[in-house]
Amino acid sequence: MTQPYTYLIGWPEHNTWYYGVRYANNCMPSELWVSYKSSSKYVAEFAKAHGSPSITQVRKTFHTKDAARLWEHKVLKKLKVVNDEKWLNRTDNKAIVPRKGEEHHNATRRGKDSPFYGIARPEVAELKRKEWTKKIRCIIQRAKKSQ
Numbered sequence: 001m002t003q004p005y006t007y008l009i010g011w012p013e014h015n016t017w018y019y020g021v022r023y024a025n026n027c028m029p030s031e032l033w034v035s036y037k038s039s040s041k042y043v044a045e046f047a048k049a050h051g052s053p054s055i056t057q058v059r060k061t062f063h064t065k066d067a068a069r070l071w072e073h074k075v076l077k078k079l080k081v082v083n084d085e086k087w088l089n090r091t092d093n094k095a096i097v098p099r100k101g102e103e104h105h106n107a108t109r110r111g112k113d114s115p116f117y118g119i120a121r122p123e124v125a126e127l128k129r130k131e132w133t134k135k136i137r138c139i140i141q142r143a144k145k146s147q
Contacts, residue, residue, distance in 0.1 A: 002024075002025055002026055003027065003029060003061050003062070004022065004023035004027065004061070004062045004064065004065045004068035005021070005022055005023075005027070005058050006019065006020065006058075006059045006060045006062075006068060006071055006075065007020055007021075007056070007057060008055065008056075008059050009032075009038065009053040009055060009056050009057075010053050010055040011046070011053050011054060011055075012055060013054070016046060016050075016086055016087075016088060017086055017087055017088065018038060018040060018043050018087065018088040018089060019075055019079070019081065019089060020040065020072065020089075021068050021072035022068075023062075023069065029061055032058055033052065033053070040089075042088040042089075043088055046088055059075075069094050070094070072094075073093070073094045076089060076091075076092035077092050
């Protein structure tokens, strides 16, 4: 039997925390920090450097993985983990990409509502410029050939 759950692990002596979700086939809350540590590479790195967390808590159990994913997302948003150094979480997105036909929760966030608004990404701009330059050259060449 599978029982998805959310969990909190922490190193209070370092004021460092992680809130996560587990919903794999045959997962059980009793496996937390026994056979299942976390899928986060940041947790693995921190545990390697500082040892096992002194706090490992199953916070809530669920009947479905979608309910567990949604709950984790709500908690991470409410705690504003992305902008808080004490959290090892690097995103507050839902745990997995939506299935075909589902709309991603960021899908309609455009312009100033986008999480990428105002972030300078010169490497992306340069790639786009090169792509457009190449497309324009192809269009010009085709136009010359058709004359």
